[in-house]
Amino acid sequence: MTAMINDTGEANNRIATAATLLRHARRVAVLTGAGVSAESGVPTFRGSDGLWEGHRIDEVATPMAFRDDPRLVWRFYNLRRANLRTVQPNPGHFALAELEQRFAGEHFTLVTQNVDSLHRRAGSQRVLELHGNLSRTRCMQCHAIEDRGLDELGELPHCPHCNGLLRPDIVWFHEALPAATWEEAALMTSLCDVFLVVGTSAVVYPAAGLIVAAKRSGAKVIEINLAETDASYHADVRLTGPSGALLPGLLKAIG
Ligand code: BJW
Ligand code: ZN
Numbered sequence: 001m002t003a004m005i006n007d008t009g010e011a012n013n014r015i016a017t018a019a020t021l022l023r024h025a026r027r028v029a030v031l032t033g034a035g036v037s038a039e040s041g042v043p044t045f046r047g048s049d050g051l052w053e054g055h056r057i058d059e060v061a062t063p064m065a066f067r068d069d070p071r072l073v074w075r076f077y078n079l080r081r082a083n084l085r086t087v088q089p090n091p092g093h094f095a096l097a098e099l100e101q102r103f104a105g106e107h108f109t110l111v112t113q114n115v116d117s118l119h120r121r122a123g124s125q126r127v128l129e130l131h132g133n134l135s136r137t138r139c140m141q142c143h144a145i146e147d148r149g150l151d152e153l154g155e156l157p158h159c160p161h162c163n164g165l166l167r168p169d170i171v172w173f174h175e176a177l178p179a180a181t182w183e184e185a186a187l188m189t190s191l192c193d194v195f196l197v198v199g200t201s202a203v204v205y206p207a208a209g210l211i212v213a214a215k216r217s218g219a220k221v222i223e224i225n226l227a228e229t230d231a232s233y234h235a236d237v238r239l240t241g242p243s244g245a246l247l248p249g250l251l252k253a254i255g
Contacts, residue, residue: 011239015246018222018237019253021194028103029185029192030096031210032112032119035199035225039090039244042083042116046201061172070165071156077168078153081134084116085150092198093122095247100124102254109188113200113207115170128185130177130207132170140165177206185210195219198243202231224250 022028034044045057055076059065066073096119100108110127112119115134119127137157138145141164157166171177189195195214202208211231215221223235224243232238239246 011241014237014239015250015253018239018250019255021220021222021237022099022196022250023254025192025194027107027188027192028099028109028194028196029188029210029214029219030099030108030110030196030198031200031207032096032110032114032198033200033202033207034114036092036096036112036243037087037090037114037116037118038199039092039242040087040116040118042087042114042118044199046203058173061170062174063172064174066167066172070167074153074156074168077134077170078155081150081153084134087116087118089118089122090244092243092245092247093118093124095251096198097123097125098251099247099254100126106188109185109192111185111188111207111210113204128181128188130171130181130185132168132178134168134170136169137166138169140167145169182206186213189214189219190217192217192219194222196222196224197231197235198224198247200225200229200231202229 038044060073060076096110100110106126108126110119110124112127112129113131115132117133117135135149136145136147139159139162142159142162144159144161158164159166189210190213192214195211197211202211208230211221211234215234220236221234222237223231224239224246226242
């Protein structure tokens with residue numbers, strides 16, 4: 001019983017410390033990963049539910065996999081697009097959108113590895129999508145990019161303009177991140193005084209490199225995750241638990 005009270009006391013202390021850092025911050029950057037959408041019902045990539053039909057993410061999310069078996073890769077993405085029709089932003093997404101309102105213009109930047117649009121749907125304004133977006137397609141032939149929403153695309157969609165094969169407009173392993181988005185994320189990371197890392201295993205680069213970059217530029221790093229990650233070593237404050245509960249709690253503690 002005593003241990004439980006102490007644990008709760010310690011957790012509250014950490015939230016208070018994180019809240020103080022955010023209250024005094026002039027500039028904040030946030031990096032989110034799949035964990036922030038887990039409570040909405042969007043599966044994460046790694047861990048027990050991280051497999052898809054026996055394939056690892058690095059077996060389907062590569063340009064080589066798409067070249068070899070575009071039908072298989074589209075099946076993966078069509079299932080994920082179908083899942084997105086059923087999900088809603090959770091209190092964690094909404095808390096981040098509300099946190100942004102407390103900062104002027106570009107003093108708050110949300111950098112996400114997620115491709116599910118849930119941050120925007122929750123009202124976040126300055127969102128930098130490092131790994132693209134599931135609602136967009138890109139033509140392999142004429143390179144036209146189109147927002148197709150979450151419409152049914154068929155098992156092997158082709159371009160309405162040139163009939164070339166379409167691919168999801170997302171960033172696969174071995175592909176470069178969108179240059180302007182990446183540069184903006186790196187700049188905002190170097191300028192922030194608090195860097196909040198939420199729901200990412202921090203194993204995929206270059207996104208995970210932002211955490212060390214923030215630290216090197218003098219920012220305080222706050223991590224919110226269910227578990228210890230590769231980011232934990234760099235964190236000044238670690239809040240352990242679901243982001244859908246911790247982020248609203250943090251917002252409340254900021255006051
Ligand atoms: C909760 C929670 C709750 C759960 N509350 N928390 C060797 C060393 C270093 C680098 C490399 C290397 N070999 C290859 C590379 C490079 C490679 C890389 O990083 N690989 C590593 C895996 C080793 N990177 C690339 O290839 C990148 N490109 C590149 O480097 O280009 C070079 C280049 C330059 C110039 C020209 C050409 C090329 C591209 C990376 C693209 C990643 N894409 C993916 C898939 C596409 C999008 C999609 O299909 O959706 O993006 S991979 C996948 O991982 C996806 C995610 O955005 C990304 C990160 O995953 P994330 O978000 O961290 O999710 P999980 O599942 O890993 O973690 C979830 C976390 O949430 C866990 O910690 C849970 O505990 C937690 N959690 N519930 C709070 N309720
Ligand atoms: Zn085309």
